[in-house]
Amino acid sequence: MSRDTEISYEGVEHRPLSDFTEKAYLDYSMYVILDRALPHIADGLKPVQRRIIYAMSELGLSAASKPKKSARTVGDVLGKYHPHGDTACYEAMVLMAQPFSYRYPLVDGQGNWGSADDPRSFAAMRYTEARLAAFSDLLLREADQGTVDWTANFDGSLREPELLPARVPHVLLNGTTGIAVGMATDIPPHNLREVASACIHLLDDPEADAAALTQHVRGPDYPTEAEVITPAAELHKIYTTGHGSIRARAAWRVEEGNIVIDALPHQASGARVLEQIAGQMQAKKLPMVTDLRDESDHESPVRFVIEPKSNRVDRERLMDHLFATTDLEKQYRVNLNVIGLDGRPRVKDLREMLTEWLQYRRNVVQRRLEHRLEKVRDRLHVLEGLLTAFLNIDEVIAIIREEDEPKPVLMERFGLAERQAEAILELRLRHLAKLEEMKLRGEKDELENERAELEATLASADKLTALIRSELEQDAERFGDDRRSPLVERGAARALEASEVVAAEPITVILSEKGWIRQAKGHDVDPEGLSFRAGDGFRAAAAGRSNEPAIFLDSTGRTYAIPAHELPSARGHGEPLASRVNPPDGATFTGVLMGPAESEWLLATDAGFGFRMPLGEMRSRNRSGKAVLTVPKGAEVMLPARLGDPETDRIALATSAGRLLIVPAGEIPQMTRGKGQKLVGIPPKEYQAGSERLVATATIPQGGGLTVYAGQRHLTLTGNDLAAYTAERGKRGQTLPKGFQKVKGIAAG
Known part of the structure; x- marks a missing residue:
C-alpha cells in the first residue's frame, strides 16, 4: 500500500479510551463476581x-x-x-x-x-x-x-x-470462601439439623428475629472437633450484621500427666503445629516441656502428646501459651456475602439468608407440584380415552380394522382428543384384557386422589408451608448429624512472659566500673575476683534468678530493666550496658538490683535524701529507662540497699564526717519517684568537694550487728552499742570512736 493511500475509517465506532476501559473493567468485575467467586443463595x-x-x-x-x-x-x-x-x-x-x-x-x-x-x-x-x-x-x-x-x-x-x-440451605451448610473484584465472601459451615430447625422456626413464625434464630443456629460447625471459643454475644452480632470473626481452639486433655491434643482447628496443619512447638523447644522457649510426640494413626488421625517436665508445670498456662503462639488456635473471618434471588451480591444477616432461601424453596416446591399436577392431569386425560375405548371395544376394533384413517373417525365418533386417540391406537392386543381395564380404573382413582391433594396444596399457603416443613424434617433426619465443634466460651490466649519461660536458675549479675555487664551461674561467685578489661574494675553485683529482670541504676537516677537470661556469660568480659539501653548523655551506671518484684530497696543520694521503693516499680521496657530518683545538683547516687522486713529492719547511715545514724526502716517513706526525704542530718551546704556527704548505707536485720571499716581497721557494733547510735530519721547521728571517723564502708554482720 502506498504511503499516499488514505485509510478509510467509515463504519468504525469511535469511543474514548477511558469509556472503553471503564466498561471493560466493569464487565470483567461483574463476571468474576457473578460467574466465578460468589455462591448463589439458592443452592450455595x-x-x-x-x-x-x-x-x-x-x-x-x-x-x-x-x-x-x-x-x-x-x-x-x-x-x-x-x-x-x-x-x-x-x-x-x-x-x-x-x-x-x-x-x-x-x-x-x-x-x-x-x-x-x-x-x-x-x-x-x-x-x-x-x-x-x-x-x-x-x-x-x-x-x-x-x-x-x-x-x-x-x-x-x-x-x-x-x-x-436444593432441598436444604446448602449455602450455610458447607460454607465457602471467594475473592472477587472489590468484594469477598467467607461463610463458615453449619450443622444441618440446627439450620433446618431455624428454617422450621421461621416457617412457624415469619417475624422471628435474629435472636430467636440463634437459639437454633448457635454457631458454626466445622468438620473437626476443635472448640469454637467465640462468645455467644459476638456470634449473635455476626448473625445480626453478616460479618465478624470466629476463633477456634484445639481440643486437648490430660492423660497420665501428659497433654494430649486430639482435634485441631479447621484448616490447621498438624505438621505445621508440630514444627511450631518443636521450634520453640529448640529455641529454649519451652523449658517446661521435655518431649513432643506425634502418635497419630488411622484410628486417631490427630494425637499429639506433649510431655511436661514435672507435675508442677501448670498445664492450663502452658496450653494457653501454645494457643497464643501456634496454629492450635485460629481465627476465621466471616462475611456472609452471597448472590441473592435478585441476582445482586450483598452481605446478608442470618434472618435474611434463611428468609430468602425459604422463598426460593417455596417457589421450587410450587413448581414441582405444578409440574406433577400437569403430568397427572395429562395421564388422567389419556386414561379417560382408554376407558372409553374399553367400554366400546368392539366398535373401536371395527373402526380400526375398516378405516384407512381411524384416528379422525375415533375422535369424531367418541368425542376424543387427538392425544387420547393416539393412546388408543398405540394399545397392544394384550392390553385389551379385562384385567387391564381394572388396572386402568385403579390407576385413575389413585391419580384423581393425587390431583385433589396437589390442587389443595397449591391452593393453600398453609398446606404448602406444612409440606416444606415436613420435607425439611425428613432431610435433616436422614442426612443430619450431631454437632462436631463444641461451643465453649474461653478467654483470650496469652503467651508466656520471658520470666515464665526461662528456667529459674540462681545467677549473679556483675556490673563493671565502665558499665559492662555479664552473668554467672550460681550465687557462690566472687565478682571482685573476676577478670576485667584493662582499665576497668568491679562496680556492683546482685544475686537473683535467671527468670528475673536485672535492674540497673544510673547516675541520673534512672532505672533500666533487662531480662537476666539475655545477659552474656561471665566467661568473657561481657558487653557494654549502653548497647542495650539509651541512658542520658554523660550518665554512668552505679548499681544493679535483682529480686522479687515485691522486694523493697533503699534509694538514696549522698546528699542524705532517699526513700523506699518496691523493685517491681523500677521495671521498665523502655530503652530510655524510668526516672525514679531525683538527684540534687552536685550530689551522687548511692549504691541501693535491699530491705528485708521494714517492720524489724534498721538502716545504718554513715557520713564522711565520721557520724553514724541508725533508724528503723519503717520510718523511711515509701515512694515511687522523687528526691525522697531527709535520712540523715547533713548541714544544708552546696554539695561541693570537701562538704559532708553520706558515704555508706547498710540494712541491719533483727538481732544483727554492724561492722564499720576505716582503713585497715574495723569496728563491730552489736546490741547496746547499736542502740547508742539509734535515733529518729533526719538526726545528725553520733560520732564514731577515734580512729574510725574516716569511714570506708559499713556492712551488716
Whole structure:
C-alpha cells in the first residue's frame, strides 16, 4: 500500500479510551463476581461447582454407582459446560470431596484426595476416581421435575440448569470462601439439623428475629472437633450484621500427666503445629516441656502428646501459651456475602439468608407440584380415552380394522382428543384384557386422589408451608448429624512472659566500673575476683534468678530493666550496658538490683535524701529507662540497699564526717519517684568537694550487728552499742570512736 493511500475509517465506532476501559473493567468485575467467586443463595454453589455436580449426574455417577476416573468428569465439565482450566476445575472437585474441608462432602472420592496436613497433596486426576456423595441428592433430586430454569451452555449445543433445586440451605451448610473484584465472601459451615430447625422456626413464625434464630443456629460447625471459643454475644452480632470473626481452639486433655491434643482447628496443619512447638523447644522457649510426640494413626488421625517436665508445670498456662503462639488456635473471618434471588451480591444477616432461601424453596416446591399436577392431569386425560375405548371395544376394533384413517373417525365418533386417540391406537392386543381395564380404573382413582391433594396444596399457603416443613424434617433426619465443634466460651490466649519461660536458675549479675555487664551461674561467685578489661574494675553485683529482670541504676537516677537470661556469660568480659539501653548523655551506671518484684530497696543520694521503693516499680521496657530518683545538683547516687522486713529492719547511715545514724526502716517513706526525704542530718551546704556527704548505707536485720571499716581497721557494733547510735530519721547521728571517723564502708554482720 502506498504511503499516499488514505485509510478509510467509515463504519468504525469511535469511543474514548477511558469509556472503553471503564466498561471493560466493569464487565470483567461483574463476571468474576457473578460467574466465578460468589455462591448463589439458592443452592450455595459457585458456577464451577454446580457444573461439576450436574455433569457427574449426567454421567450416571450417583452414590450407588461405580466411580469413574476424575479425568473423565473434568473432561465432561470442560467440554460441555465450563470452558476453563482443567487444574482449577479439578481443584474445585477435590475440595468438594475432602471431608476435612467440607462439613458435608458432595463428592465421594477414591484414591489420594489430599490430607488435613496438606490439602493440596492430592493425586493427579488421571489416578483418582469419584462419584457423587449421597448428600448431593439433596441438590439434584428435583432437577428434572420442572423446578428450575435451564439455559444454553457456552456453545449452545446443550442445556444446563441455572440453579439446582436444593432441598436444604446448602449455602450455610458447607460454607465457602471467594475473592472477587472489590468484594469477598467467607461463610463458615453449619450443622444441618440446627439450620433446618431455624428454617422450621421461621416457617412457624415469619417475624422471628435474629435472636430467636440463634437459639437454633448457635454457631458454626466445622468438620473437626476443635472448640469454637467465640462468645455467644459476638456470634449473635455476626448473625445480626453478616460479618465478624470466629476463633477456634484445639481440643486437648490430660492423660497420665501428659497433654494430649486430639482435634485441631479447621484448616490447621498438624505438621505445621508440630514444627511450631518443636521450634520453640529448640529455641529454649519451652523449658517446661521435655518431649513432643506425634502418635497419630488411622484410628486417631490427630494425637499429639506433649510431655511436661514435672507435675508442677501448670498445664492450663502452658496450653494457653501454645494457643497464643501456634496454629492450635485460629481465627476465621466471616462475611456472609452471597448472590441473592435478585441476582445482586450483598452481605446478608442470618434472618435474611434463611428468609430468602425459604422463598426460593417455596417457589421450587410450587413448581414441582405444578409440574406433577400437569403430568397427572395429562395421564388422567389419556386414561379417560382408554376407558372409553374399553367400554366400546368392539366398535373401536371395527373402526380400526375398516378405516384407512381411524384416528379422525375415533375422535369424531367418541368425542376424543387427538392425544387420547393416539393412546388408543398405540394399545397392544394384550392390553385389551379385562384385567387391564381394572388396572386402568385403579390407576385413575389413585391419580384423581393425587390431583385433589396437589390442587389443595397449591391452593393453600398453609398446606404448602406444612409440606416444606415436613420435607425439611425428613432431610435433616436422614442426612443430619450431631454437632462436631463444641461451643465453649474461653478467654483470650496469652503467651508466656520471658520470666515464665526461662528456667529459674540462681545467677549473679556483675556490673563493671565502665558499665559492662555479664552473668554467672550460681550465687557462690566472687565478682571482685573476676577478670576485667584493662582499665576497668568491679562496680556492683546482685544475686537473683535467671527468670528475673536485672535492674540497673544510673547516675541520673534512672532505672533500666533487662531480662537476666539475655545477659552474656561471665566467661568473657561481657558487653557494654549502653548497647542495650539509651541512658542520658554523660550518665554512668552505679548499681544493679535483682529480686522479687515485691522486694523493697533503699534509694538514696549522698546528699542524705532517699526513700523506699518496691523493685517491681523500677521495671521498665523502655530503652530510655524510668526516672525514679531525683538527684540534687552536685550530689551522687548511692549504691541501693535491699530491705528485708521494714517492720524489724534498721538502716545504718554513715557520713564522711565520721557520724553514724541508725533508724528503723519503717520510718523511711515509701515512694515511687522523687528526691525522697531527709535520712540523715547533713548541714544544708552546696554539695561541693570537701562538704559532708553520706558515704555508706547498710540494712541491719533483727538481732544483727554492724561492722564499720576505716582503713585497715574495723569496728563491730552489736546490741547496746547499736542502740547508742539509734535515733529518729533526719538526726545528725553520733560520732564514731577515734580512729574510725574516716569511714570506708559499713556492712551488716
